[in-house]
Amino acid sequence: MSERPLGDLPRFPAATRPSLRRSVALTLLLVIPPAALIVLMAVWPPGAASTAEGVVRDGVREITIRAYTWGFSPRVVSVDPQETVRFLIQSEDIHHGFAINELGVNVQLQPERQTRTPAVRADLPEGVYTIHCSIFCGLGHVSMKGHLVVGQPARSLAGLLPWAASLAGLMMVAGFAALVRREGG
């Protein structure tokens, strides 16, 4: 074995007395600022509230969308129920996909080339539908999503899920720490 082992067990001796207060303070200091930053970045990403207006040609509203690694701009597209729309999408970098499963739209985007979808009618109940990249495009592929808002749907509670999950995660860690503490480290 050529690589030097980092830490041979048995255990490391203590130089000073371990301090729970010091540990808690350090943990809070290291965790709270980045945690706040993570939530802030997710809740207010640039262009999160942007919508697309588009141009009407022959009764079809043409909406231009930019695709990039890993997002769409604008991220939110609003259409009226039964409105006929066409999407003009251009990938700024590598191959991506543009799909709205409920509308049967699924096109491949070539780098730096505009792709036109067929004209489709938003024959859907009022609601929020996911626009997503349909081609695996790397690590952040799962984040490459947008919204198609049909009509004026009632506000969904789904947006509260990440808050609830974050709180549950925090409680899970606190509960686990309490268990470990009760068992005596």
Place this chain on the structure above:
Amino acid sequence: MAPAARKGLGRLTRDVREFLLVRRIVNLRGFQFLVVLPTTAVVTVVTISAAVGILHPSFNFGTVFTWVVWWGALLASFVVFGRAWCLVCPVGAVGEWIQRLSLWWRSPYTAGLQLRWPRRLRNLWLATALFMVFVWLDNGYGMSNSPRLTAGLIVVLTLASAWIGLFFERRAFCQYLCPLTAFIGLHSLFSMFELRRQDAGTCRARCAGKDCFRGNTQAYGCPMGEFPAVMDSNLHCILCTECVKSCAHNNLALRFRPPGRDLWTSRRPRLDEAVAAAVVVGMATILPVLTLALLPGLRAILAGVLPAGSPPNDAPRLVAVGLLFVLGALVSVGVMYAFGRGARWAAGAATGGRALFAGCAQALIPVGLFKFLADLLDHGLRTWGAVFDVTRALLLDFPWNRAVPGRVTVIHLLTPAQVYLVQIGLVFCGLLFSLYAVHRVSRDLLGGREAAFAAFLPMAGLAFLLTLLNLWSLAVGLL
């Protein structure tokens, strides 16, 4: 539970070879060849269809199968069978067949020079660097959505495996050069299955030949250069069962175990493995967020100094992706090192900051693994129909794959909110496993309950931070 059932379950955790059928299969000389054969056939078809089939990645069998089915199966296999993919991987097998001049029988001949792998390179540094290059190729050039690049990757890796096998002994390529070896090996620490020696005393006192490592006339020595008598982790074990066949004392067991045990029982955490673990965990958590946030800005800055081209051959973008990946890896390592040092300071330990870093990095592997699984779930549930459509299209023009599927099935199995709920479950699984691993690492590394708990808290804080990052990055579709 009935006594008979308990006995059955007990055999699973003792040695699955106690089942007669399993024992017979494992003891077959051609066991590995038989399991490699089907994957070799599939990978051959995948390579042909990706190399000459239609260019649309959503309609090409090669790309859809590789990056949805294979990638998904690979991630899922980590949870149960560790490096099971390496057991059936035709890329490594081709190198081994050429080196051994045999497909399954024990051949006394070799086509290789049987050189020993250079001592300085017997670690995961090169593998980690190649893993970074692999991910850069995927995200910079879009390898996973290019059929031709996918075929090229498979061919290049197979040739490299064969070439390295001709010069160096054992599976040097699989152990040190395969771009996925660090990724697969480290995630396999989590798996619920292991190959281990049963009784240390038997190996020490009764075994003079060490056939498990050296081989004998019936079986080869460990192709990964492991010494099963002292092997204490799944990092390199590919479950080929050569050691099981060669052990004269029947002292090796294949058994199920609680998931994740290697994460805290490994006796010699090493710097290369710790850094590789930090990079792999960062790849699932920190790196995508960093790239998403900084790529447009950095590309714009680099466009001022580098000649722009047509993507994917756009130098500013390629360099920006590369720089961000290096930055992401450094941030991942730096964050884990800082928390390790912080844990040491809180515990008041005189030494051991780097050991805590190593333990922390390995303990966080479940957070990264379950994030990968949550990503896969999302992609799989949205595009699963394509697998059937491209398979149907392939059969129309087998194996050239030039026929375009008439349609791509798009049926939602779950709503976005339901998908997210399942993802939350997966992410929390990762968090819980990591918390337990962090607890065991701090308890085993530090003497005294107070010190162990003081060290546990900052590392648990880091597990929470990465979980938070995962939860919010997965929620993009809901916000």
